[in-house]
Amino acid sequence: MQFYTQQKVVSTRWFGEGVGDVWKIASTMSLLIKDGEIVTAERALHRRYLLRRRNDHPDRSRISAPSDAEVIDATGKYVFPGFIDPHVHIYLPFMGTFAKDTHETASRAALVGGTTTLIEMICPGCDEKPLEAFELWLSKAQGASACDFSFHMGVTRYDDEAERDFREIVRRGVSSFQGLPRLQRRASESAMSNSTRRSALAKSLGVITTAHCENADLVAELQKKLLAEGKTGPEWHYWSRPPVVEAEGVHHLMTFAEMTGAHVYIVHLSCEEALREAMSAARSAASTSGWRR
Ligand SMILES: [Zn+2]
Numbered sequence: 001m002q003f004y005t006q007q008k009v010v011s012t013r014w015f016g017e018g019v020g021d022v023w024k025i026a027s028t029m030s031l032l033i034k035d036g037e038i039v040t041a042e043r044a045l046h047r048r049y050l051l052r053r054r055n056d057h058p059d060r061s062r063i064s065a066p067s068d069a070e071v072i073d074a075t076g077k078y079v080f081p082g083f084i085d086p087h088v089h090i091y092l093p094f095m096g097t098f099a100k101d102t103h104e105t106a107s108r109a110a111l112v113g114g115t116t117t118l119i120e121m122i123c124p125g126c127d128e129k130p131l132e133a134f135e136l137w138l139s140k141a142q143g144a145s146a147c148d149f150s151f152h153m154g155v156t157r158y159d160d161e162a163e164r165d166f167r168e169i170v171r172r173g174v175s176s177f178q179g180l181p182r183l184q185r186r187a188s189e190s191a192m193s194n195s196t197r198r199s200a201l202a203k204s205l206g207v208i209t210t211a212h213c214e215n216a217d218l219v220a221e222l223q224k225k226l227l228a229e230g231k232t233g234p235e236w237h238y239w240s241r242p243p244v245v246e247a248e249g250v251h252h253l254m255t256f257a258e259m260t261g262a263h264v265y266i267v268h269l270s271c272e273e274a275l276r277e278a279m280s281a282a283r284s285a286a287s288t289s290g291w292r293r
Pocket of ligand 1: 088089267268
């Protein structure tokens with residue numbers, strides 16, 4: 001996956017009150033964080049960490065800072081690697097509304113929380129060209145984001161022209177496609193065929209298929225019933241899509257993964273029932289043929 005790294009220097013408080021104060025991205029200066037406890041996915045280490053422009057390298061315990069380095073004493077503090085938020089919405093024209101955030105505000109908020117990379121979803125309209133949408137989303141982020149970013153490519157149409165665009169978008173560094181619920185959940189002939197083609201293309205290009213999983217037909221039925229009963233307030237949103245609806249959507253996606261061999265990732269997973277479906281499919285794939293790549 002290619003990440004788009006910003007070249008401007010941005011400052012934000014990183015460790016919280018009382019410790020140093022700046023985290024410089026792509027700075028020309030080196031930064032030495034010393035004597036902190038480095039936390040990784042596996043363990044915590046007591047090391048020093050030297051960050052250089054385009055060349056980070058951890059430690060070694062006797063590291064010494066170049067004369068121009070900025071030094072932060074992190075004694076008694078934890079030092080985390082930059083987090084990756086794998087699914088965000090920032091520029092979001094959706095059903096006549098827009099998200100309030102901009103890349104400037106969203107990326108600053110991310111950095112304050114320790115997240116240094118965002119993966120945003122591109123959501124084109126059904127009649128828009130994928131490559132044009134990619135260029136539009138990229139233009140919103142470039143020069144405005146204070147942290148690294150990449151994209152999931154939303155697949156809202158699928159035809160020969162779109163497929164050519166998807167190939168180009170992957171060549172430009174995007175490594176995941178996302179089906180939108182209205183396409184992925186309806187078991188109409190054309191939607192099924194498009195889902196299969198999308199998954200097959202993802203498989204052939206080695207990219208991940210991501211999906212928001214809900215069964216649209218069941219949601220539509222429940223919505224009709226609630227409307228007929230005059231239950232229109234936001235408190236009824238949950239009842240229009242209870243856990244079983246999400247669990248069924250996950251099962252549906254996993255069936256596609258099994259059929260096409262596509263590598264899948266579920267976004268917005270929100271309940272135990274849906275998680276169980278995902279875990280069960282992963283276990284079954286692992287026990288029969290290994291997790292498909
Ligand atoms: Zn989302």
